[in-house]
Each structure stands twice: as structure tokens, then as C-alpha cells.
Amino acid sequence: MATVSHSRLSCFESCALQYKYRYLDKLEGERGESIEAFMGKRVHEALQKLYTDLKHERLLNEEELITFYREEWERNFHEGILIVKDYTAENYLAMGEKALRTYHKRFQPFNQATTLATEKLILMDLAQDVQLKGYIDRLDRTPEGVYEIHDYKTSGTLPDQSDVDTDRQLALYALAVKREFPDAKNIRLIWHYLLFGVERESSRTEQELEQLTRETVALARSVLAAQSFPPHVSRLCDWCEFQPICPEWSHLFRTRELKPEEFRKEDGVQLVDEYVRFSDEKHAAEQKLEEVKQRLISYAQREQVNAVFGRDQQARIWTKETVKLPDHSDPQQEELVRLLKLLGRFPEVTRLDSWELGKIIEERRWPSAVLKQLEPFCRKERIYRIYLRDRE
Ligand code: SF4
Known part of the structure; x- marks a missing residue:
């Protein structure tokens, strides 16, 4: 049986x-742990200590909690910790402290429920071939018999209700709690967004849990059977410990080590610079070409000629009035499709683009009554092309 976790x-x-x-090659990350993850761990430890002490009838006051947090921070901190954003480790230390102080003030004397476990290990069979592993930050039981699964978050973004209502992790833990505690009929999922001093709550029905189990098993099987592992570039790359070896970024890391002179001479750097230069020149030339084209068309109209002769070549100006219809980027297209369906003409154009439909209209291939109804969607547009030929 394969074991998977929500994080996997x-x-x-x-x-x-x-x-x-991370999971197949089991590589050690080339970069250190991020400061956000480090701060999150220290805050989790402090809250675990708070509730473990409570179980032993010892209530940490706010200052004791902060002292523990600061001591653990100092004991574990090392120079390899990765700071991506433009802030210092002190800033993050202070953020965690503020979050813990806010939490302590809000929930002391922490008698809302009985804590059954902290960092509770979950090992649950989801199917014959898939087992789920995870940890519940804190499992509580209220005097009313409601089980509460608490999760501490130190992320800098606050999700909305629909995010927590579709969260997979805590819902799977709810399933595990249901199996382990037969009296757990009512389970509350609670996320503590500690940096905001805000909680989000949700719950799941039996049917939702069944559906989630099916989806998770299917996902786990496809992950375990995966043969291809394409990179996906996102803002999370900045925190990825494998960024220096990832093909999307490794060139950046390699060339960052070079001296300025070596950097300028590096083949890839030179090629990209050259490519950028030619692209810019091409773009500027295209703009210039369009400008000259418009001037040439105006000249031909003014002189009432269809061809203008240069020293070696002649420019022949071709023009035609066409019918332009709303394309996919135009909200009117939906209305047009509705009308075509109503007129029984849609099957003839489902595979046609608006340019081809325009041709049908121009060539009047459909009955006049149909064409009449399409008129509001038609916009006349004159197009011009210039063909270069040798002078005779
Ligand atoms: S694409 Fe981004 S997240 Fe994926 S391995 Fe590369 S750096 Fe990491």
C-alpha cells in the first residue's frame, strides 16, 4: 500500500x-528553508507547548509563551535561512510574536474545549492501495460533544469562505476523526489565520466526505503512476528549494556566480541579448512599415492610381470591402450564435470562423431573409494590401 500526504x-x-x-529523487534542497516556513514552525511549536502544558494543568502566561518562542527561534536560527522578500529575520520574528500575543489574549484561559491531542498523527486507509498520512495541529472536544480540528496558519493571505469550504486537508482529517471516534457526529474544521487574528470555520457532510475520498484516491493513484513531471513556473518558484537545479531557473543561478566580464561573454547571455535586440528592431521596423503603408495608400488615393512605381519595384494596392463579424473576444458573438441557432443555420458554421461566415454573407449564399437578420452584426470594413513586383 502506498502512503500519501496532503502536502505530497x-x-x-x-x-x-x-x-x-522532493519525493521521488529525494534530493536535498539546494537552498535553505524559507524564513516563512521557519517562522511558521516556531509559532506551531509555541502553540503546541501552550496546549501540552495545559493538559498538564499548567497555563503559560503571555510572556512565558513569548519567551519560549524567542528561545526556540534563537536556538534554531542559522545563516542558511532563505529570505526572499525585502525584510529582515527580525521582521519575521516580530510578526510571529505579534500573532502569538494576539492569540493568547483572545483565547486565554483556553477553556473553550478539552484538548485531546496536539500534532496528532493520522494514518488512514482511503482505499486498499492508498493510505493517507498527516498531522492534526490540535484536536479538541467541546463540552457539547463537538470535535474540533484546529489548523494553525502563518501565511500572509487570508482565504475566503469558499476556499475553506473546498479545502482537502482538514476534510480528510475529519474522516480520520470520524473513524477513530465513533461519537464524533459533529466535526468543526477551524483554521487560525494567526497573522490576522482571524478564524475560518467549515464542516463537511457524509456525502461530501465520500466524494472527497473518491477524488483523493483517484488523484493519489494518478500521482503515484505519473511518468512525466513538467515544471510549472509560478510565484511559488521564489521559495522553491530546487530553483538552482530546475531547468526553468538554473541558468540564472549559474550565471549569477560569474564575474561581470565573464557574465557578458557567456554564450546564453549574449544570445538572449542579441535576440532581444533583433526583436526590438523587428518590432520598430513593423511599425515603420505600417506607417509607410498607410502613407502609400493615401498617396494612391490622392493620385487616383492603383500602382505606384519606385526605382526598382512597383507597389500594387489591392483593396476590398469586407464584412466583419464579432469574433470570440467580442461579447456580441454569443448573441450572434444564438440567432444562428434560431435560424437553423448554426450547424453550417459551427466549424467556421467569423472571417468565413463573413464570406458567406458577402457572397450572399444564404436566403435574403436570413442575411437581413444578420445585418446588425455586420460591420463593413475596407482592407488594403500592398504587393511588390518588379518594374516591368
Ligand atoms: S518550476 Fe518552480 S516550483 Fe517547479 S521545480 Fe522549478 S523552481 Fe521549483
Whole structure:
């Protein structure tokens, strides 16, 4: 039986290559742990200590909690911690402290429920071939018999209700709690967004849990059977420990080490610079060409000629009035499709683009009554082309 965790599945969903490096190749990340992850761990530890002490009838006051947090921060901190954003480690230390102080003030004396476990290990068979592994930050039981699954978050974004209503991780843990505690009829899922001092709550029905199990098993099987692991570039790359070896970024890291002179001479750097230069020149030339084309058309109209002769070549100006219809980027297209369906003409054009439909209208291939109804969608447009030929 294969064991998967929510983080393993999420990793595959966000970037299959990162998944391969981390879970299949079991590579050590080339970069250190991020400061966000480090701060999150210290905050989790402090809250775990708070509730473990409570189980032993010892209530940490706010200052004791902060002292524990600061001591653990200092004991674990090392220079290899990765800071991506433009802030210092002190800033993050202070953020975690503020979050813990806010939490302590809000929930002391922490007697809302009985804590059954902290960092509770979940090992649950989802199917014959798939087992789920995870940890519940805190499992509580209220005096009313409601089980509460608490999750501590130190992320800098606050999700909306629909995000937590579709969250997979805590819902799967709810399933595990149901199986382990037969009296757990009512389970509340609670996320503590500690940096905001805000909680989000949700719950799941039996049917939703069954559906989620089916989906998770299908996802786990496809992840376990995956043969291809394409990279997926996103803003998360900045925090990815494999960025220096990932083909999407490794060139950046390699060339960052070079001295300025070596950097300028590096083949890839030179090729990209050259490519950019030619692209810019091409773009400028295209703009210039369009400008000259318009001037040439105006000249031909003014002189009432169809061809203008240069020293070596002649420019022949071809023009035609066409019918322009709304394309897919135009909201009117939906209305046009509705009308075509109503007129029984849609099957003839489902595979046609608006340019081809325009031709049908121009060539009046459909009955006049049909064409009449399409008129509001038609816009006349004159197009011009210039063909160069040798002078005779
Ligand atoms: S750097 Fe980005 S694309 Fe590369 S493995 Fe990491 S997450 Fe994936």
C-alpha cells in the first residue's frame, strides 16, 4: 500500500517537477528553508507547548509563551535561512510574536474545549492501495460533544469562505476523526489565520466526505503512476528549494556566480541579448512599415492610381470591402450564435470562423431573409494590401 500526504498531493498539483525532486529523487534542497516556513514552525511549536502544558494543568502566561518562542527561534536560527522578500529575520520574528500575543489574549484561559491531542498523527486507509498520512495541529472536544480540528496558519493571505469550504486537508482529517471516534457526529474544521487574528470555520457532510475520498484516491493513484513531471513556473518558484537545479531557473543561478566580464561573454547571455535586440528592431521596423503603408495608400488615393512605381519595384494596392463579424473576444458573438441557432443555420458554421461566415454573407449564399437578420452584426470594413513586383 502506498502512503500519501496532503502536502505530497498538493506539491504534485502545484509543480510536478518539484514533486519529483522532493519525493521521488529525494534530493536535498539546494537552498535553505524559507524564513516563512521557519517562522511558521516556531509559532506551531509555541502553540503546541501552550496546549501540552495545559493538559498538564499548567497555563503559560503571555510572556512565558513569548519567551519560549524567542528561545526556540534563537536556538534554531542559522545563516542558511532563505529570505526572499525585502525584510529582515527580525521582521519575521516580530510578526510571529505579534500573532502569538494576539492569540493568547483572545483565547486565554483556553477553556473553550478539552484538548485531546496536539500534532496528532493520522494514518488512514482511503482505499486498499492508498493510505493517507498527516498531522492534526490540535484536536479538541467541546463540552457539547463537538470535535474540533484546529489548523494553525502563518501565511500572509487570508482565504475566503469558499476556499475553506473546498479545502482537502482538514476534510480528510475529519474522516480520520470520524473513524477513530465513533461519537464524533459533529466535526468543526477551524483554521487560525494567526497573522490576522482571524478564524475560518467549515464542516463537511457524509456525502461530501465520500466524494472527497473518491477524488483523493483517484488523484493519489494518478500521482503515484505519473511518468512525466513538467515544471510549472509560478510565484511559488521564489521559495522553491530546487530553483538552482530546475531547468526553468538554473541558468540564472549559474550565471549569477560569474564575474561581470565573464557574465557578458557567456554564450546564453549574449544570445538572449542579441535576440532581444533583433526583436526590438523587428518590432520598430513593423511599425515603420505600417506607417509607410498607410502613407502609400493615401498617396494612391490622392493620385487616383492603383500602382505606384519606385526605382526598382512597383507597389500594387489591392483593396476590398469586407464584412466583419464579432469574433470570440467580442461579447456580441454569443448573441450572434444564438440567432444562428434560431435560424437553423448554426450547424453550417459551427466549424467556421467569423472571417468565413463573413464570406458567406458577402457572397450572399444564404436566403435574403436570413442575411437581413444578420445585418446588425455586420460591420463593413475596407482592407488594403500592398504587393511588390518588379518594374516591368
Ligand atoms: S523552481 Fe518552480 S518550476 Fe522549478 S521545480 Fe521549483 S516550483 Fe517547479
